Amino acid sequence: xxxxxxxxxxxxxxxxxxxxxxxxxxxxxxxxxxxxxxxxxxxxxxxxxxxxxxxxxxxxxxxxxxxxxxxxxxxxxxxxxxxxxxxxxxxxxxxxxxxxxxxxxxxxxxxxxxxxxxxxxxxxxxxxxxxxxxxxxxxxxxxxxxxxxxxxxxxxxxxxxxxxxxxxxxxxxxxxxxxxxxxxxxxxxxxxxxxxxxxxxxxxxxxxxxxxxxxxxxxxxxxxxxxxxxxxxxxxxxxxxxxxxxxxxxxxxxxxxxxxxxxxxxxxxxxxxxxxxxxxxxxxxxxxxxxxxxxxxxxxxxxxxxxxxxxxxxxxxxxxxxxxxxxxxxxxxxxxxxxxxxxxxxxxxxxxxxxxxxxxxxxxxxxxxxxxxxxxxxxxxxxxxxxxxxxxxxxxxxxxxxxxxxxxxxxxxxxxxxxxxxxxxxxxxxxxxxxxxxxxxxxxxxxxxxxxxxxxxxxxxxxxxxxxxxxxxxxxxxxxxxxxxxxxxxxxxxxxxxxxxxxxxxxxxxxxxxxxxxxxxxxxxxxxxxxxxxxxxxxxxxxxxxxxxxxxxxxxxxxxxxxxxxxxxxxxxxxxxxxxxxxxxxxxxxxxxxxxxxxxxxxxxxxxxxxxxxxxxxxxxxxxxxxxxxxxxxxxxxxxxxxxxxxxxxxxxxxxxxxxxxxxxxxxxxxxxxxxxxxxxxxxxxxxxxxxxxxxxxxxxxxxxxxxxxxxxxxxxxxxxxxxxxxxxxxxxxxxx
Numbered sequence: 001x002x003x004x005x006x007x008x009x010x011x012x013x014x015x016x017x018x019x020x021x022x023x024x025x026x027x028x029x030x031x032x033x034x035x036x037x038x039x040x041x042x043x044x045x046x047x048x049x050x051x052x053x054x055x056x057x058x059x060x061x062x063x064x065x066x067x068x069x070x071x072x073x074x075x076x077x078x079x080x081x082x083x084x085x086x087x088x089x090x091x092x093x094x095x096x097x098x099x100x101x102x103x104x105x106x107x108x109x110x111x112x113x114x115x116x117x118x119x120x121x122x123x124x125x126x127x128x129x130x131x132x133x134x135x136x137x138x139x140x141x142x143x144x145x146x147x148x149x150x151x152x153x154x155x156x157x158x159x160x161x162x163x164x165x166x167x168x169x170x171x172x173x174x175x176x177x178x179x180x181x182x183x184x185x186x187x188x189x190x191x192x193x194x195x196x197x198x199x200x201x202x203x204x205x206x207x208x209x210x211x212x213x214x215x216x217x218x219x220x221x222x223x224x225x226x227x228x229x230x231x232x233x234x235x236x237x238x239x240x241x242x243x244x245x246x247x248x249x250x251x252x253x254x255x256x257x258x259x260x261x262x263x264x265x266x267x268x269x270x271x272x273x274x275x276x277x278x279x280x281x282x283x284x285x286x287x288x289x290x291x292x293x294x295x296x297x298x299x300x301x302x303x304x305x306x307x308x309x310x311x312x313x314x315x316x317x318x319x320x321x322x323x324x325x326x327x328x329x330x331x332x333x334x335x336x337x338x339x340x341x342x343x344x345x346x347x348x349x350x351x352x353x354x355x356x357x358x359x360x361x362x363x364x365x366x367x368x369x370x371x372x373x374x375x376x377x378x379x380x381x382x383x384x385x386x387x388x389x390x391x392x393x394x395x396x397x398x399x400x401x402x403x404x405x406x407x408x409x410x411x412x413x414x415x416x417x418x419x420x421x422x423x424x425x426x427x428x429x430x431x432x433x434x435x436x437x438x439x440x441x442x443x444x445x446x447x448x449x450x451x452x453x454x455x456x457x458x459x460x461x462x463x464x465x466x467x468x469x470x471x472x473x474x475x476x477x478x479x480x481x482x483x484x485x486x487x488x489x490x491x492x493x494x495x496x497x498x499x500x501x502x503x504x505x506x507x508x509x510x511x512x513x514x515x516x517x518x519x520x521x522x523x524x525x526x527x528x529x530x531x532x533x534x535x536x537x538x539x540x541x542x543x544x545x546x547x548x549x550x551x552x553x554x555x556x557x558x559x560x561x562x563x564x565x566x567x568x569x570x571x572x573x574x575x576x577x578x579x580x581x582x583x584x585x586x587x588x589x590x591x592x593x594x595x596x597x598x599x600x601x602x603x604x605x606x607x608x609x610x611x612x613x614x615x616x617x618x619x620x621x622x623x624x625x626x627x628x629x630x631x632x633x634x635x636x637x638x639x640x641x642x643x644x645x646x647x648x649x650x651x652x653x654x655x656x657x658x659x660x661x662x663x664x665x666x667x668x669x670x671x672x673x674x675x676x677x678x679x680x681x682x683x684x685x686x687x688x689x690x691x692x693x694x695x696x697x698x699x700x701x702x703x704x705x706x707x708x709x710x711x712x713x714x715x716x717x718x719x720x721x722x723x724x725x726x727x728x729x730x731x732x733x734x735x736x737x
Contacts, residue, residue: 016172016432017157021150024179024188027443028146031189034446036454037101037129037138038122039329040190041398044102046083047138047191048072051098053080053087061287064299071102075193077297079280081233082193089144090137101134106575107512107530110330111393116494116553117534119453121330125541127454138191145195149188152195152404153179155202160409162209163370169431173412176435180442182326182335183398194401197238200231202405204241205377208248209370215252216261225268229276236292237402240384244377245269251369298391308390316395324397328450331396335449339441346415353414371413374406381406456536459546463500472594473584474572476505477539479594480547484568488600488678491560494553495526495598497568501548507539512575517554517598520564520673525601526556561603563685564673568596600678613640620727622709623647623718625676628684630729632705635691637668639707643679649711650675651718655689657703657732665703666691666734676709691732702731 038044048071052060060076070076103123109115129135153175160174178184187194204227207220224245231238246266253262284293306312319327325343326335354371361367381403389395400407419431463469467481481500489495495517510531517526531538532550542548554568571594572581583591613629620627624645631638637655650671657666668689679685697703708726709718717725 017154017175020172020175020179021153023439024150024153024185025146027180027439028149028185028189030443030446031185031450032139032142032146033128034451035186035189035328036120036122036124036127037135039120039454040186041192041331042075043138043191044121045071045073045075046193047141048102049075049078049083050086050090050141050191051095052076053083054091054095059283062293062296062300064296074297074301077293077300078193079233079235079238079277081230082196082235085196086141086144086191089140093133093137093140095134095137098134105531105535107535108330109332111332113327113332113334115332115555116496117528117551118530119329119332120535123531123538124454124536127451141191142189145188145190145192148195148199149184151199152188152202155199155206156405156408158206159202159209159405160412162206162213163374163409164367164413167416170409170412170416173415173431173435174408176438177411178404178408180435180438181324182328182442182445183324184401184404185442186326186328187398187401193235194398197231197235197402198404200227200234201238201241201402203227204231204245205374205405208245208373212248212252212370212373213366215256216258216265218264221261221265221268222272224265225272226276228269229273232273233277233280235402236294237381237384237399240381241377241403242269243380244373247376248373255365294388294391301392303392304390313386316389320395320397322397323395324400326445328445329453333450333453335445347411349418350411350414353417354410357413357417371410374410377403377406378410454536456533457548457550459543460549462547464549467498467500468596470594470596471586472570472591473504474581475511476503476507477542477572478502478504479570482596484596484598486599486677488602489556489566490601491556491603492558493556495556495566495568496551496553497596497598499550499552499570501532501550503542503544503546503548505544506542509574510538510540511572511581513550514569514571514573515552515554516569517556518567518569518595519560519562519601525560526554528552528554556601560601562673563602563604564600565675566598566601568598570594570596600674602674602678613638615730617729620720622720622725624681625709625718627707627727632730632732634735637689637691637705639687639689640684641672641687642684643681645681647676647679649713650677651709652712653687653689654708654710654726655691656706656726657691658706659698659701659703664694665697666693668692693734697734699735700733702733705729705732
C-alpha cells in the first residue's frame with residue numbers, strides 16, 4: 001500500500017530577519033491601504049515634483065517671489081534622485097486626473113492632532129477609489145517605498161551585526177524596533193524621498209562599520225563614495241553622515257597605519273560626489289545664489305515669525321518625540337497615548353544602557369569607536385534637524401529616520417545591555433516576545449487609528465431618541481435635530497456636538513458649515529468651519545432623502561471669560577465666494593440666526609468681594625441655594641446667592657411686588673446667566689431683576705417684595721421655610737429704594 005503524501009505546508013522562513021521583513025511588508029501594506037492618497041506627510045507635494053518631472057522632463061524651478069501655488073510647494077527645493085526614479089516608474093501611467101485628485105480641503109486641520117475631524121488634507125469621493133490613473137501611480141510608488149523600507153531594515157540588521165558581532169540578538173532587536181516603529185512604517189508606505197535617503201545612508205553606515213572593523217578595501221571605498229554621492233543627490237541629510245565617515249576613515253588609517261587608504265577614500269568621495277551630485281548643487285548656486293537651496297525652501301514653506309530659543313525647542317520636544325514613534329496623517333492623528341509613554345521608557349532605558357556600554361568599553365577601542373561613530377551620526381543629525389526647525393516649523397522626530405542605521409543599533413545595544421543581566425538566560429526569548437507584541441500593536445493601528453479618520457458618515461434611518469428636535473432649512477438641507485452633552489465647560493475645553501441633517505436635494509456646489517460657540521453677549525469664543533462629515537462628506541456627494549449625523553468638536557478659547565449659558569450658532573456659506581446661505585423655518589419664514597443651547601460655561605471664579613450686597617440676609621435657603629443678600633436701587637434688584645449643593649434642573653428666580661390685596665403689581669422674573677444645573681457647591685452668583693409694572697402703580701404706596709425659585713418646566717418651586725416657598729424680602733416703593 002502506497003502511503004498518501006501530505007500536502008506541502010507553507011513554510012515560514014527560519015531567519016529572524018526574514019520574519020521581521022515579511023511582517024513589515026504586511027504592516028506597511030495595511031498602512032498604505034488605510035491612508036488615502038496624499039494623506040501622508042507631504043505626499044501630495046512629493047508627488048507634485050514627480051508629476052512635473054514626468055510631464056515636462058524638467059526639474060522644478062522655485063519662485064518664492066510669486067504668489068502662485070505650485071503642485072510641488074517647498075519640496076521642489078529637494079535634491080532630485082528619488083523624484084527622477086519615481087518619475088520613470090509612473091511615466092507610462094495615465095495621470096490626467098492628478099489635479100482632480102489633489103483638490104485641497106480648505107478646512108483641513110493640519111498639524112493639530114487634538115482637533116476633531118478634518119484630518120483629510122485633500123477631498124475624497126471615497127477613501128478607496130479604483131486602482132487606476134493617479135491612484136495607481138501613487139500606490140506603485142508606495143510599493144517602491146516599501147521595498148526601500150525592507151532594504152533599510154536589512155541594512156540596520158547588518159549595521160547592528162557589525163557593531164557587535166558577538167550578540168546576534170542585538171541585530172534582531174535593532175531590525176525589530178525599526179520594522180515595527182509605526183512612524184517608520186507610515187513613512188515607508190508613502191511617497192517620500194526620506195525612504196531612499198534612509199536606505200542609502202544605512203548602506204553607507206554598514207560599509208563604514210565594516211571598514212572600521214576590517215580595514216580599507218578599494219571596492220568598499222568606491223561603494224562608500226558612490227552611496228554618499230547618491231544620498232546627497234536624494235536629500236541634504238545624506239551629507240550629515242559625511243563627518244562620521246571621514247572620522248572613521250582617519251581612525252582606520254591611524255589604527256592600521258594606512259594613510260594610502262585614507263587618501264583613496266577621501267579622493268573617491270570628493271571626485272564621485274562632484275561627478276554624481278555636484279551638478280545639482282551648482283544648479284542651486286546658479287538659480288538661487290545658494291549651495292543647498294535651503295533659504296529658498298524656507299521662503300516657500302514659511303519662516304518662523306518668532307525667534308527660535310531654548311524655550312521654543314523644549315516646548316516642541318514632546319511633538320518631536322511623538323513624531324518619531326507615530327503621528328499619522330498630516331501630523332494630526334495620534335495613536336494610543338500609553339504607547340508614547342512606553343516608548344519614552346524604552347528610549348530612556350536604552351540611553352542608560354548605551355552610556356553604561358560606552359563606559360565599560362572606554363579602554364577597548366574596537367568596541368568603543370564603532371558605537372561612538374554611530375552616536376556622532378545621531379548627534380550631527382539632531383543638530384541638523386534643530387538648525388532646520390529653527391528656520392521653519394519642522395520639529396518632527398521622523399527627520400532622524402535617515403540615520404536609522406545608527407539609532408536602532410544603539411537603541412538595541414542599550415536595551416540588551418540593560419535587559420540581559422535582568423532577564424538572564426531568557427533575555428533573548430523574552431525580547432523576541434516583546435517585539436512580537438509590538439508587531440501586533442503596529443498592525444492594528446491602520447484598522448483602529450488611521451482608517452476611521454477617513455470614513456465619511458453613512459446615512460441613518462431616523463433621528464435618534466437622544467437628539468433634540470429642531471427645524472432650520474438651508475437651501476437643500478434641513479437641520480432636524482442636534483445633540484450635545486448638557487455639561488459645564490471651561491476655557492480650552494472641546495464642546496462635542498452632533499448635527500442631524502435631512503437632505504432635500506444634492507447640491508450642485510460644495511457648501512461649508514460653521515458652528516460658533518457664543519458667549520452671553522453673542523461674541524464668538526470658539527468655532528469650527530468645515531465641509532460636512534468633518535470634511536469627508538461634501539454636499540455635492542450627499543444622497544437625496546438621507547439623514548446624516550454630523551459630528552464636531554468646538555475648541556473653546558483659552559482666554560474666554562464669564563459665566564453663562566453656552567450657545568452654538570449654526571450656518572452655511574459658500575467658501576469660494578463667501579456667500580452666506582439663509583435659514584428658514586417650517587413655514588418658510590426667514591430665521592435671523594440658528595442658535596442651540598449647549599450647556600454652561602465658567603471662564604473664571606469671581607472674587608467674593610465682587611459679589612457683595614448692600615443688605616445681608618441670614619439663614620435663608622431655597623433648597624440647596626442660600627441667599628446672602630440683596631441690593632435694591634429703584635426698579636433694579638440684585639440678589640446674591642451661594643450654592644450649597646447640586647441641582648438637577650435649571651431654576652428661575654421669581655420676584656413679585658404685591659399690593660395690599662396680594663395682587664402682583666410688578667414682576668421681575670429672571671434666570672441666572674449660568675443655569676443652576678451647572679452651579680457647584682461653594683460658588684456665588686448674582687441675579688439681576690428689573691421690576692416691570694403689570695398695571696398702574698400707586699404713588700407713595702409701598703409694595704411687599706417677595707422672591708423665590710421655580711422650575712419653568714412644571715412650575716415647581718424650591719422649598720424654603722416660608723408660606724408658598726416665597727420669601728418677603730423687603731418693602732418696595734416705586735421711584736425709591
